[in-house]
Amino acid sequence: MKLRFMLFLTLIIFIITACSAPAPAPTAAPTTAPAANPQPELRTVTLAMSYIPNIQFAPYYVAAAKGYYAAEGIEVNFDYNFENDVLQRAATWPASGVAFATTSGTSVLLARQQGVPVKTVMTLYQRFPIAFFAKANVPLASVNDLRGQTIGIPGRFGESFYALLAALYAGGMTEADVTVQEIGFTQAAAVMEDKVPVAIGYAMNEPVQLREQGVEVNVLLAADVFNLAANGIAVSEALIAQEPELVRKFVRASLRGLADTLANPAEAFDLSLQFIPEAQLGNLDLQRKVLAESLPFWQNELTAQHGLGYTDGQLWARTEQFMREAGLLAGPVEVEKAYTNEFVPGGSY
Structure with missing residues (x-):
């Protein structure tokens, strides 16, 4: 009996001890880091540009550098060209691989007159960026000062030639009232060396170069005589019919880049240098002035009212009429089909 009691007591003590002992620590389960959310793959689109890498493209560079295109799910391939077929390449999207092209309104009107189905969806330059320029001793107060002058132009093609014809058109003159001299792309040197008294070039380029070399210049802006698209x-x-949202995204990001360039040109200049080869940079102070001179051409009272990138239909109508009467267009073009403002948002960016 005593033995049974001792065994029972031992069992009770064992049970109490076992129950009061701390539970063994659970074996840690193997852990793995949660999978990061994969970033959506960016869609690459090509922007065919009508010139070499240049500070004039700053709004697009800023949009790329600050991630505005990426935020829209796209990555832009800048495709530089000297040739004049950027519109033809854009027109044959998607076969060409070129979705967007930088080009002038005059070029779009010419293309459409030839049956090329392209349309402007965003206007960067609200004022035609061409200018007549001369040394300070040559008067250039108005279009009448061109009468009887020898005027140097790169050739009978492109924006400089159109600006000359438009100025003569506005002044009631013909080519017989001036002497046109084809000098290639040597306008600044030709004026500097007195090879021609007046030359035509980009307002933010050749006149700025001459001033940088200490030459005082007179400038007559083509837009002040007869503005062109x-x-x-x-x-x-x-592209508009099949992928309107892609067009909207590209324009929206580009206009954000334009707004930032206008608001902070110094930052825009520094960001743009990432996209311009060092060998083409040249004089940085000169290039900063080129950018500064470009800013007023990208905005006006209409962009203040309708938003950056707005296309002025009345300006396009006047341009089309001039081009027909000057013989640049063989026949009328339906201007309202040559551009659209549907992708340009109003307000601020």
């Missing part, structure tokens, strides 16, 4: 972004009608 100027540079912007054009796309094919097929």
Whole structure:
């Protein structure tokens, strides 16, 4: 009996001890870091540009550098060209691979007259950026001062030639009232060396170069004589019909870059240097002045009212009429089909 009691007591003590002992620590389960959310793949689109890498493209560079295109799910391939077929390449999207092209309104009107289905969806230059320039001893107060002058132009093509014809048109003159001399792309040197008294070039380029060399210049802006539809972004009608949202995203990001460039040119200049080869930078102080001179051409009272990138239909109508009467267009063009403002948001960016 005593033995049974001792065994029972031992069992009770064992049970109490076991129950009061701390539970063994659970074996840690193997852990793995949670999978990061994969970033959506960016869609690459090509922007065919009508010139070499240049500070004039700062708004697009800023949009790329600050991630505005990426925020829209796209990555822009800057495709530089000397050739004049950027519109033709955009027109044949998607076969060409070129979705967007930088080009002038005059070029779009010429293309459409030839049956090329392209349309401007954003205007960068609200004022035609061409200018007549001369040394300070040559008067250039108005278009009448061109009468009887020898005027140097790169050739009978492109924006400089159109500006000359438009100025003569506005002044009631013909080529018989001036002497036109084709000098290639040597306008600044030709004026500097007195090879021609007057030359035509980009307002933010050749006159700025001459001033940088200490030459005082007189400038007559083509836009102050007869403004023409100027540079912007054009796309094919097929792209608009098939992928309007892609067009909207590209324009929206580009206009954010433009707004930032206007608000902070110094930052825009520094960001742009990432996209311009060092060998093409040249004089940085000169290039900063080129950018500064460009800013007023990208905005006006209409952009203040309708938003940056706005296309002025009345300006395009006047341009089309001039081009017909000057013989640049063989026949009328439906101007309202050559551009659209549907992708340009109003207000601020």
